[in-house]
Amino acid sequence: MKKFTRKELARYNGKDGAPAYVACEGEVYDVSKSVLWRKGEHQATHNAGQDLTDSIKEAPHGPDLLKKFPLVGILEES
Template sequence: MKKITKNQLALYNGQDKPEIYIAFNGLVYDVSSSRLWRNGQHYEHWAGQDLTGELPDAPHNANVFDKFEPVAFLI
């Protein structure tokens, strides 16, 4: 699996590239297929970021990431 930096991740924000990526616990996920991430926004969260610290405030647990294949390691 490839590795991407936080700066590279920021380009996958739903605006600059067609792919929409978010990171969680060191893995980068492609959430482009999710209707909940249209235009790179999911409620008050923005794509192209590491959302690890945001999970405690979310109405779901980490199992939500089971729906998506990781595409990279966040370095």
């Protein structure tokens, strides 16, 4: 399984043809095919290429929703 640093993850922001990856609880998911992540943004408050562990706690859904997307790697602790 690929290991991502935060700097590497930031490259997968869903912009300029890059895939949209997000991290949560140490796992990195590919949300590129979700219509809710168009152009790397979700609900105009979240951006791809970031660790959403803290912000997902305030979302109307929990982190289990991300498990529906392909797991592409592990986020390394910095």
